Amino acid sequence: MRFDTVPVRRLGEDPNNVLDRGVWPATLAPVAQVLDQGLELGPATVFVGENGSGKSTLVEGIALAYGLSPEGGSTGARHSSRPTESALWAHLKLLRNAGTTRRGYFLRAETMHGFFTYLEQNPTTSVHREDLRFHEMSHGESFLELTIDRFRGPGLWLLDEPESALSFSGCLALVGLLKDLVAEGDSQVIMSTHSPLLAALPGADIYEVGDWGLRPTAWEDLDLVTSWRAFLDAPERYLRHL
Numbered sequence: 001m002r003f004d005t006v007p008v009r010r011l012g013e014d015p016n017n018v019l020d021r022g023v024w025p026a027t028l029a030p031v032a033q034v035l036d037q038g039l040e041l042g043p044a045t046v047f048v049g050e051n052g053s054g055k056s057t058l059v060e061g062i063a064l065a066y067g068l069s070p071e072g073g074s075t076g077a078r079h080s081s082r083p084t085e086s087a088l089w090a091h092l093k094l095l096r097n098a099g100t101t102r103r104g105y106f107l108r109a110e111t112m113h114g115f116f117t118y119l120e121q122n123p124t125t126s127v128h129r130e131d132l133r134f135h136e137m138s139h140g141e142s143f144l145e146l147t148i149d150r151f152r153g154p155g156l157w158l159l160d161e162p163e164s165a166l167s168f169s170g171c172l173a174l175v176g177l178l179k180d181l182v183a184e185g186d187s188q189v190i191m192s193t194h195s196p197l198l199a200a201l202p203g204a205d206i207y208e209v210g211d212w213g214l215r216p217t218a219w220e221d222l223d224l225v226t227s228w229r230a231f232l233d234a235p236e237r238y239l240r241h242l
Contacts, residue, residue: 178191
């Protein structure tokens with residue numbers, strides 16, 4: 001698959017705005033690794049790791065450096081309730097591929113309620129259909145409908161822990177949508193997740209995130225996958241220790 005048709009080729013530190021390595025989030029090993037070594041980005045990238053490991057910080061930083069709203073939306077969205085984002089984005093440099101689209105969208109499960117309110121208060125008409133009444137749907141339904149409506153054509157599509165809103169079948173539907181986007185050749189997906197199902201996105205480069213930094217890992221070798229397999233095989237072995 002050609003990598004020169006996706007929006008962002010490489011992620012690294014802006015040499016004109018170096019981040020103090022003793023200050024958070026540079027104290028997170030994955031963030032420090034990206035700043036020190038950079039990271040090549042293909043058509044699909046998935047970050048998997050424990051809470052607090054830095055995966056969401058990376059996705060958020062990429063989104064802001066690309067010009068997207070930290071609480072979700074496109075490059076035109078200006079929704080903000082209580083700013084909590086890190087300063088990482090200001091120290092990142094995105095190496096873009098010449099002539100590629102600047103379209104993109106960022107969805108993060110933890111801010112969706114406020115973001116839906118923003119969308120309803122600032123209605124627009126997409127080329128596909130009228131804006132949806134997201135608050136009249138379930139959390140999962142609204143998340144999927146928004147993804148279906150906005151993730152279309154060439155662009156950079158970022159998701160932060162989308163499984164928080166989705167059932168098993170909802171996760172399958174999202175994987176199907178993302179797989180089709182990547183197959184088009186000029187779209188790019190970057191996602192953080194705790195879900196072994198979403199981590200199985202076909203063709204994705206998977207990075208296990210932790211105290212070691214970032215390490216490329218095959219899906220079947222992820223701690224996430226082996227832990228879920230062990231639990232589903234014999235849940236009583238875990239539950240008796242609670």
